[in-house]
Amino acid sequence: MRSQASILHLDLDAFFAAVEQRDKPSLRGKPVVVGGVGARGVVATASYEARRFGVRSAMSTAEARTRCPHAAFLSGRFDAYQSTSAQVMTVLRALSPVVEPLSLDEAYVDLTASPTAPDLSPPGLVDIATALKQAVHDATGGVTASVGFGTSKLIAKIASELEKPDGTVVVPPGAERDLLRPMQVTVIPGVGPATAERLRRIGVDTVEELEQISGDELVRVLGKAHGTSLHALARAEDDRLVVAQREAKSISVEDTFERDLVDPVLLAGIVDRHARGVCERLAKAKVSGRTVTLKVRLHDFTTHTRSATLAGPTDRPAVVSRLARGLLAELDTSGGVRLLGVGVSGLADWVQDDLFVDEEDAADIPLQLRDPARPAFDESRPRHGHGWVPGLDVEHDEHGPGWVWGSGLGRVTVRFETAETGPGPVRTLKADDSALRRRPVPTTRGEEPDAGNPSGSPDLP
Ligand code: TTP
Numbered sequence: 290m291r292s293q294a295s296i297l298h299l300d301l302d303a304f305f306a307a308v309e310q311r312d313k314p315s316l317r318g319k320p321v322v323v324g325g326v327g328a329r330g331v332v333a334t335a336s337y338e339a340r341r342f343g344v345r346s347a348m349s350t351a352e353a354r355t356r357c358p359h360a361a362f363l364s365g366r367f368d369a370y371q372s373t374s375a376q377v378m379t380v381l382r383a384l385s386p387v388v389e390p391l392s393l394d395e396a397y398v399d400l401t402a403s404p405t406a407p408d409l410s411p412p413g414l415v416d417i418a419t420a421l422k423q424a425v426h427d428a429t430g431g432v433t434a435s436v437g438f439g440t441s442k443l444i445a446k447i448a449s450e451l452e453k454p455d456g457t458v459v460v461p462p463g464a465e466r467d468l469l470r471p472m473q474v475t476v477i478p479g480v481g482p483a484t485a486e487r488l489r490r491i492g493v494d495t496v497e498e499l500e501q502i503s504g505d506e507l508v509r510v511l512g513k514a515h516g517t518s519l520h521a522l523a524r525a526e527d528d529r530l531v532v533a534q535r536e537a538k539s540i541s542v543e544d545t546f547e548r549d550l551v552d553p554v555l556l557a558g559i560v561d562r563h564a565r566g567v568c569e570r571l572a573k574a575k576v577s578g579r580t581v582t583l584k585v586r587l588h589d590f591t592t593h594t595r596s597a598t599l600a601g602p603t604d605r606p607a608v609v610s611r612l613a614r615g616l617l618a619e620l621d622t623s624g625g626v627r628l629l630g631v632g633v634s635g636l637a638d639w640v641q642d643d644l645f646v647d648e649e650d651a652a653d654i655p656l657q658l659r660d661p662a663r664p665a666f667d668e669s670r671p672r673h674g675h676g677w678v679p680g681l682d683v684e685h686d687e688h689g690p691g692w693v694w695g696s697g698l699g700r701v702t703v704r705f706e707t708a709e710t711g712p713g714p715v716r717t718l719k720a721d722d723s724a725l726r727r728r729p730v731p732t733t734r735g736e737e738p739d740a741g742n743p744s745g746s747p748d749l750p
Pocket residue numbers: 300301302303304305306332333334335346347394395453454598599600657658659
């Protein structure tokens with residue numbers, strides 16, 4: 290075991306919502322819900338202001354609207370999240386070259402690999418966190434992070450959750466077991482609902498109760514591999530290394546067809562086959578991923594890429610093909626398909642939905658899908674009406690850059706503001722206004738996005 294709390298875990302706060310608040314000044318300090326905005330939409334995340342009203346990830350958007358009707362409900366802008374994530378990972382790599390991203394908004398850092406040999410005492414670590422959070426804030430234009438330090442990945446990750454948002458928690462060497470004991474077993478990554486239920490049946494709810502169970506009994510209840518590792522993790526025994534990002538950021542399989550394929554059953558079968566192929570390669574590389582991407586080239590050579598993201602990584606063919614089939618169903622393929630690909634990205638090792646569960650039980654685990662039937666982050670999907678989904682970046686010849694608040698009945702309501710302008714005015718335009726068009730996600734950001742903001746945001750329309 291490590292003698293210093295040299296593993297850092299960083300997790301951005303309300304990540305997607307924070308990026309929206311950065312780019313939409315009128316939403317700062319306000320409830321924001323990002324996710325599927327359609328009838329069957331699911332919440333991907335909510336700003337802390339919206340969480341106060343009980344809005345949570347994976348809740349139906351309909352439920353979220355009931356709980357917090359005055360929130361801004363936005364479809365996501367995946368490009369903006371991706372570029373913000375890249376900015377954060379760059380900041381982390383300046384701290385130490387050994388950075389292991391777990392998802393867009395989360396990473397481990399091994400501080401012992403830092404060339405500057407930083408002070409790893411608890412006060413030294415607090416200073417590192419303060420500087421790091423400031424650097425993340427500056428690089429991203431205002432996104433906040435929570436940071437945890439521990440002697441292992443397990444402890445660092447748990448620590449980063451404890452004081453969210455904008456938290457810093459150092460678990461000093463020797464304090465690990467006392468920290469874990471009162472916590473629910475589900476705090477251990479890999480213990481999902483199914484494993485928790487099995488443990489509950491033998492009277493185990495907390496880590497302290499888990500500690501009392503012998504290794505033999507855990508093996509009997511959970512199987513050899515899982516029982517053994519849980520026995521160790523309950524004692525905070527975790528010597529996993531931080532592994533710098535792998536070369537392959539995604540694994541995919543695609544096929545071009547000699548003639549255009551139209552039969553939906555055939556296409557679904559190809560999706561299944563690709564999903565199996567991708568999962569075999571994931572298993573071989575001992576990784577799993579959170580984001581499933583479907584690539585389709587149609588008869589007219591237009592290429593559509595759409596993605597859906599799971600709450601946790603998977604390498605199960607059934608899960609990957611379920612998502613990919615859902616994405617395929619959203620496309621009009623009646624004119625024929627020329628190329629079909631399935632990929633998995635957001636790769637991570639070890640962190641699973643429910644690490645300790647047998648394959649047969651896997652089907653019972655309620656995967657928190659981010660609305661696979663109506664992905665929030667798809668660039669190519671048919672949009673409501675004229676395609677003005679809420680949250681979309683737009684630009685108007687006369688009014689300048691802004692974002693779509695809502696649309697319907699041949700109208701689109703736009704708030705003309707950007708991260709740099711401060712809160713701006715709202716205008717309702719004709720949905721087919723030829724002076725209005727989509728605007729690509731800005732890639733460079735000013736250092737002081739708040740500079741010159743007039744105080745007091747006007748009420749939302
Ligand atoms: P999280 O880090 O789990 O959540 P968060 O950053 O929004 O909030 P917190 O402050 O509690 O960390 O996930 C990161 C992003 O991943 C989140 O902003 C949206 C996305 N996501 C989904 O798309 N679906 C999901 O079910 C979850 C949990 C997250």
